[in-house]
Amino acid sequence: MEAFLHQVFSGLANGAIYASLALALVMIYQSTHHINFAQGELAMFSTYLAWAMINAGLPYWAAFGLTVVASFFIGLIIERAIVRRVADAPVLTVVVVFIALLVILNSVTGWIFTYTIKVFPSPFPEEPLFGPYISSHEAGVVGVSIFVLVTLFLFFRFTPLGLAMRATAENAVSSRLAGIRTGWMLALGWGIAAAIGAIAGMMVAPIVYLDPNMMSGILLYAIAAALMGGIDSPLGAVIGGLTVGVLENIMGAYVVGTELKLTVALVVIIGVLIFKPTGLFGRSFVTRV
């Protein structure tokens, strides 16, 4: 029983990692209707920025803040300089652009910072505050994910900018006719997603260590989590992430063993999607002929 609880909590901790990146994916999806395959590498790159700043002697929170801001602008610039050019292209073309970004970021980071793993500090205390099953940092990651979720919710629900972004995502033509600069809304969506990704990266790195491939494994789980939760729902992303984390641990520890746990977890997720094609919390859109 103790081990079981331990597995569940460890799954929640992993799930929080997936959730934090899934939130960034949902963010981009909400503003552009694309799943950004480069999101993980972007987050990884941001985390390296933070690492470099901390190494240069900046205090943690200063580095944290600067990284979030810098990442926001990096996202913004990527959208304006690269993604914009394929705005009208078929979705698969955009996917290839994302893959190109992924490999470039991965390779360039490895080149600049080498591939050896780096220790990234945690802002949370060393000693466990919430019992033996979960470390303070892991609990902190869950907390940060929920904080980001609530902030996003408030932003989209109650600010004019949030409303403008939702409007743009839903109907770009109508939004333009309301005077909204939709081009900037998309760029802003990228910026915010990159900022959320940076937070995710800085939360993940203390657990998994910082290296250029840090996010490549996590990205799959995050995509699965985001889709399972309903790709347009931030709440769904968080719940999806936690579910995937726990599901995977239980599968690996008690059901199928570790060699096939990923496979089985994926089969379960796809099973869910077959019976609930819009995800657990996704809106079903009315399609008109």
Added chain:
Amino acid sequence: MKSNHNIKTLILAMFVASVLIGCGEQQTDDQDASVDEIKIGSTNPYSGPASAYGTIGRAESAYFKMINDQGGINGRKINFISLDDGYSPPRTVEQIRKLVEEEEVLFLAGTLGTPTNSAIHKYVNAKGVPHVFVNTGATKWGDPQNFPWTMGFNLSYSNESKIYAQYVLENKPDAKIAILYQNDDYGKDYVHGLKEGLGDKADTMIVAEASYEVTDPTIDSQIISLRASGADTFYNVTTPKFAAQAIRKANDIGWKPLHLLNNVSTSVGTVLEPAGLEKSVGLITALYLKDPVDPQWADDEDMKAYTEWFNKYMPDESIDDAFNVNGYIIASGVARLLEACGDDLTRANIMKQMASIKDLQMPMMLPGITWNTSAEDFFLIESAQLARFDGKEWALFGDVIGN
């Protein structure tokens, strides 16, 4: 359809014609090295998920650059061509064929990875191209009967495992062993070796096995399972990032087993420091290389030479990374091999020299761990020494094990 018919006839005609013209391929067995340059080929994963190993290839290139700056070997420059295979076997085949057939390299050295080398094993032996210092620890690289052109470099994973098995049998005969391994050839070779080493006690002693994929973000769940099995001995067969995670996690959840760590992840700078030096106290491993971060070698002559070389030829890379030592030794081994070959730069002589190394103490190898080969023995490194981490350095203990 008429046009369709036309095209079919055309294709057929062209095909028949081209088959008739077909000329046999000329086989070239042995190219003598040109007078002033020796071409050596290699593959490494410079791109893709395994690009962490790319630094090994860069270290090898950097070493040969130093050799060339010093005037080469026997008056000949080394042209070391190291190509990217992205750790993908089909690409290795392609790149090796390029090296052998287009570049016409004299031999291959330091090709990295088990699946990648498996893919070219038959080809290079059919072609009679020396395929030496194969940079993985699988046992199959020491099979002179069937593959006389292939010789591995590393202490084989299974031999290393047997050292741990022997240690456990002698010091903790009632151990309950839990194994964490990477779900690939490397991980499974280690597990297999341990089971062989334990013999018929394997079934009773090994109480839990858990695997992970390189794409897994963490191995926390596996560590929790292994601990729950009640094991008091932990055999940790993981690559650096996961080794660091495992050491830290085991410590954090209060699991204090006899912790055997595979040699792949013994780097103080890139594994133990990230995991926490105090959390690494008590780790046991089998060593055969010197670690550039380990303070016990700080005044060592080999290490001084290594550091000097590193700072001059690889200024942008991380000296912490023990992978570079691997590349350094392979390259110096190749240089040593060429010196031994003298002016007889034929492929046959290369294998002959490779298979007649006696008690060779190479730089950066632990004292007493020498290279020995013969026509029947294609294992270059066959010994190691156990070491326990004391919080600062790997404290060697016991004798050099193996031959």
Added chain:
Amino acid sequence: MPILEVSGLCAGYGASDVLHDVSFSVEQGGITTILGANGAGKTTVLRALCGMLRSARGSIVLDQVQVNGKATESIVRLGVGHVPDGRGTFMNLTTEENLRVGAMTRRDKAAVAADFERVFSYFPRLKERRHQQAGTLSGGEQQMLAISRALMLNPRLLLLDEPSFGLAPLVVQDIFRIMRTINEVQKVAILLVEQNASLALDLASTAYILETGRVVMSGPAHELREAESVRKSYLGY
């Protein structure tokens, strides 16, 4: 002094043009209508005006400002409210949020609040459905919402693309009555594009007739109403 002066407008989709040398104007505070059958190019005219067609050529002057080549949102910000064909409802936003989107460019909070009350007084149904998801509104309600959204921009010129399309006659009359009010009370100039010529000619002071992308007739609305060709083709008697 016209608020909108269009001359020599050519535009289309892809390689071929739909509009050929179209010229017309809308007076300050006036109502102009463009009539035409399905496919005559009416919607294309409105799209070209709002910078939604890259192919548009010719001169479009809005209140002495040349707007050719400007981005849609920049033209809109000059005070052009566009009620697009298909109504452009944000289905997943609430009615109120739809209206807020309409007022997105405005900073004068008090005036926006007053405009909220004003459009709700025009269309009380929308007030009732204020917190309802707009996708659940009926066709007529969505048309009201579209007009209201455009009004929230506080426009000087309102472009309407077939507001009668697909609606029950009573609803249509209601909407046309309110458009007249808007024009009279708020002094908003209106460019109305319609198939329903009878209603449009009642409302407008000036009319143009568009056939296969060309203006074939123009003049004061009451004169066109009397013209025989118009009567036959567009009024059906």
Added chain:
Amino acid sequence: MGGLYVNRTRLILVALVVVLACALPFVLSSYRVFQFNMVLVYAIVLLGLNMLTGFNGQISLGHGAFYAIGAYVAAVLMDHWGVPYWVTVPVAGVICFIAGFLFGLPALRLHGHYLALATFALGISMPQILKYKGLEEWTGGVQGIVILKPEAPFGLNISQDQWLYLFTLIIALVMFWLAWNLLRGRIGRAMVAIRDHPIAAEAMGIDVAAVKTLTFGVSALYAGVGGALGAIVVQFVAPDSFVALVSITFLIGIVIGGLASISGVIYGALFIQFVPNIADEISKAAPWAVYGLFLLAFIFLAPAGIAGFVRALWARLTTGSTRKKRAAQTQET
């Protein structure tokens, strides 16, 4: 939608390409022949993927899985039962057809990103499944299987590489011919109709479910045939040869080559075969970055794929001054 109709120029061009392809092994070195052999293999796989994704609109990020199944079928048959290599190719195709068809059934309920995830999951899982203990007896587990290279038959005086290339070329030509016939026929039109107007297609009486699952099956068949040929050419299969990246590479191939274009798959195959090597030659430090830049450059210069680019170029060359005049007019504004 170019590529599906016949005219004289096109026919001559195709014939020219075929002639060139036949002549290749006799003018190039063995190593180059091997490379072009892989191009043919990839072209077959990409053709299948393009049918599914380009023509039918079902995205697949997991075609590497079918490629792997095809390769393993060939390897296991040859290694365990001594089946001749040429028999394994159709067997691999049939088995992959069944696998693709079965996968296509649940995929019917998944659209867009969800289908992308499901197929990606398939691609990710495949190496794990190949490594699985229970299958180790056949798959060789992590060690993989080494295959012998076939000799040229009928006493032909050509090398193994040359023969294998020609063998692959024959199969590729057959597969292209079949695909071309399929795509310009009733089924092909149904596939495109489903992609563009799924609801209208249903209203027109097209059995959408049947066409979609069949397309999935046929597409997997192509991947399987390619996989079997690839295994024979490389002479080795292992789980590491079929990582998720392989599926992504195939997707890159059809996008760079040109979606919904038959000729495009050849350009795509050339790209995925040769560009990584070029990237490696440019930079040892960060070859992936160079590869990524190549991808971006191709996407920006040829947004409709190389096939689209070639088509546009061809149109500009063939149609004379009238077009130019019009183009000049449009640019005035």
